[in-house]
Amino acid sequence: MQPANKMAVLKSFIDAKGLKSTSQRDFIAETFFKTNTHISLDELLSKVRKKTPNIGYATVYRTMKLLSECGLAIARQFGDGQTRYENLPEDGHHDHIICIKCAKIAEFQNPKIEQLQIEAAKKLGFTVVNHKLELYGYCPDCA
Amino acid sequence: MQPANKMAVLKSFIDAKGLKSTSQRDFIAETFFKTNTHISLDELLSKVRKKTPNIGYATVYRTMKLLSECGLAIARQFGDGQTRYENLPEDGHHDHIICIKCAKIAEFQNPKIEQLQIEAAKKLGFTVVNHKLELYGYCPDCA
DNA sequence: ATGAAAATGAAAGTTAATATCATTTAAGGA
DNA sequence: TCCTTAAATGATATTAACTTTCATTTTCAT
Numbered sequence: 001m002q003p004a005n006k007m008a009v010l011k012s013f014i015d016a017k018g019l020k021s022t023s024q025r026d027f028i029a030e031t032f033f034k035t036n037t038h039i040s041l042d043e044l045l046s047k048v049r050k051k052t053p054n055i056g057y058a059t060v061y062r063t064m065k066l067l068s069e070c071g072l073a074i075a076r077q078f079g080d081g082q083t084r085y086e087n088l089p090e091d092g093h094h095d096h097i098i099c100i101k102c103a104k105i106a107e108f109q110n111p112k113i114e115q116l117q118i119e120a121a122k123k124l125g126f127t128v129v130n131h132k133l134e135l136y137g138y139c140p141d142c143a
Numbered sequence: 144m145q146p147a148n149k150m151a152v153l154k155s156f157i158d159a160k161g162l163k164s165t166s167q168r169d170f171i172a173e174t175f176f177k178t179n180t181h182i183s184l185d186e187l188l189s190k191v192r193k194k195t196p197n198i199g200y201a202t203v204y205r206t207m208k209l210l211s212e213c214g215l216a217i218a219r220q221f222g223d224g225q226t227r228y229e230n231l232p233e234d235g236h237h238d239h240i241i242c243i244k245c246a247k248i249a250e251f252q253n254p255k256i257e258q259l260q261i262e263a264a265k266k267l268g269f270t271v272v273n274h275k276l277e278l279y280g281y282c283p284d285c286a
Numbered sequence: 287a288t289g290a291a292a293a294t295g296a297a298a299g300t301t302a303a304t305a306t307c308a309t310t311t312a313a314g315g316a
Numbered sequence: 317t318c319c320t321t322a323a324a325t326g327a328t329a330t331t332a333a334c335t336t337t338c339a340t341t342t343t344c345a346t
Contacts, residue, residue, distance in 0.1 A: 020292050020343045041333085056295040061334075077220040081303075081333070097269050108263045116256045117278055124249050125283035126240050132277045135260055140268035163312050163323050184302085199326035204303075224302070224334075 001088055003033040006072050013070040024055055028063040029072075038076060038084035038105060078105075078134070095132075099139035106139070144231055146176040149215055156213040167198055171206040172215075181219060181227040181248070219275070238275075242282035249282070 001009075010029055014021060031048050032039070039047075045060045064085050067073035074086040078098060093114075094107040113133070121128045144152075153172055157164060174191050175182070182190075188203045207228050210216035217229040221241070236257075237250040256276070264271045 022293060022342075024294070059294060075222070077222070079218070079220070097264050097267060097271070099269070100272065106267050106269065108267060110259060110263050113256055113259045113263070116253060116259070117276070120251045120253050120256070121240050121278050121280060124240060124251060125286075126242070126249065126278070126280050127286055128240070128278045128280040129243065130279040132275065133260075134275045135264050135269070135271045136273040136275075137264060137269050137271040143268075143270055165324060167325070202325060
């Protein structure tokens with residue numbers, strides 16, 4: 001999904017819930033929608049403060065909570081003690097492979113794996129609505 | 144792997160590192176090796192304290208850190224703010240499927256998925272040494 | 287314009303993880 | 317067996333990230 005469309009989705013969500021629009025929140029969301037990394041609150045805060053130095057941590061926190069609630073961000077824990085927020089990719093779902101030496105994160109897509117997941121779940125009587133797949137290993141530089 | 148074998152692995156690891164054996168650590172490890180849930184430090188502490196009331200949180204913490212280091216425990220974050228430790232199953236690796244309504248966790252194994260993971264990583268130049276796969280959906284009771 | 291409700295930013299509170307430190311204990315060597 | 321020394325323990329303090337509170341400001345429907 002394009003950043004502009006995400007803003008539209010956010011707007012509808014805000015309207016539907018009877019919330020109010022603010023310039024701070026809009027700017028935080030816009031900034032987040034432009035990232036393609038797994039960003040932490042602190043990182044997003046400093047990005048945002050480059051243009052708007054007086055924005056508070058709590059506002060970024062609350063904005064990301066809101067984006068998570070309406071599905072525009074995904075909160076993830078990769079194992080360091082921080083929550084990182086993933087921006088929905090423009091081209092659909094992807095999984096992660098994380099270097100256990102340098103912490104580099106690469107992404108990949110594999111429809112066949114997803115198909116097998118659905119089948120494995122079906123055998124247990126489950127219906128899959130979402131998943132997380134993380135591979136841990138060595139990147140080309142650290143191998 | 145059987146609990147007894149795990150104790151043996153731990154013993155060798157301790158010897159190899161020049162550490163010392165203690166009754167507290169042994170008892171914590173034994174207790175952990177008997178669980179088949181994803182246990183938090185607090186939960187493990189209270190289990191341990193039923194028989195040995197004067198064991199400290201820090202000792203449980205340090206023991207689980209040690210077990211994680213030597214591969215006998217796997218630290219996981221399912222999204223609540225707590226680290227949970229997974230005991231290696233006796234019959235090899237498994238993945239999880241979690242009900243998003245009742246939080247029930249089922250486990251499954253699928254070698255084909257694992258094979259595809261290795262191939263996907265290879266394409267990016269990565270070597271896989273471990274992975275986490277979690278499916279989220281509805282269990283038979285909640286569907 | 288006005289007033290109710292929501293948002294903001296600063297600061298305080300919470301929670302889980304980690305480090306510190308005085309004391310105890312394990313284990314190899316005299 | 318008795319030292320010696322290094323590691324382990326348990327209590328406590330510290331840290332780091334997250335979450336809440338509260339006084340003030342802003343939005344928006346009327």
